[in-house]
Amino acid sequence: MRGPGEGPRSAAAWRDAIERHKRQGDIDLVAEADGQLVGMSGAIRGEYARNKHVATLGIAIRQSHARHGIGAAMMLALEDWARSQGVTRLELSVMQSNKGARRFYRRLGYRTEGRKRRAVKLGDSYVDEVMMAKQIS
16 A cells, blocks of 8 residues: 555565564554555654654555544554654654645644645646654653
């Protein structure tokens, strides 16, 4: 399951990415329903002393399973993992056009910190990317 232009293209590439994340101490989560992959999320920490307290999050939920609490459960699990790792700042980005996701993240306590203009290319069009973050303790 990939978003527009995101993620490895094959199951083998996903397995390689997950193994690499595990070796680095990062995390990947998946959600299944009736034997089908319906969601995935993950967090990658900074690799240097100056940014090890920061993790960048990513999440994708199949449209057919959106608004069923899967995304919220995954985000809360990522926050629990982050706290256990000493992470105090969570970051993510979302396409400006994805208003539902931006509302969802705001409900979870994420705040907009900036915008990267024309940062995402979808076909022949460019979309702004909104940068959001949350401080946790």
